[in-house]
Amino acid sequence: MRLRIDQQSDALYLDLNDKEIDSSEEVSDGIILDYDKDGNLVGIEVLDASKKAGDLKTLHQLSLDVPHIAV
Template sequence: MLVRVDKEADAIYLELSNEPIESSEEVSDEVILDYTADGRMVGIEILQASQKSHADTP
């Protein structure tokens, strides 16, 4: 698994597999799941990540 953080876009992407993404589905407000052609999940994108975190950040 690979975790990518884009501070400028305020987004986090959890890459579960490097397989090609065939479709995406927004499952809740600003949380998007990416799937292969046969329906396996390959990634999770969280937008506005800093607003969804409970961690204290400097």
Template sequence: MKITYDPEVDVLRIVFNNLPIEESDEEKPGFVIDYDRDGNIVGLEILDASQRMDNPSSVEYTIAT
């Protein structure tokens, strides 16, 4: 998984795997979901990220045990 934030365009992108994107849908305003050819989710984009979260350039990662 890879997470990137581009402050110039204010987009946070989460990539789950490196499969080619076959289709992208904006399911809800500001949330774009990318799918592979089998319909599996490949990635997620959050548009206007700084308006939707406190600090899009900060990531906290925790593994629940």
């Protein structure tokens, strides 16, 4: 999983895996879900991210809580 923040375009992208994007769906204004050929979610894009977060500084304060998953 990888989170990318593009401050120039004010966009945030969360890659859930490395599968190729086959289709996309805008589920809300500026919120786009990307799917692979099997319909599995592979990524989430947020356009105008600082406006949606309320402040550009919010994007600089990133915290991820990822639980350990035993394999």
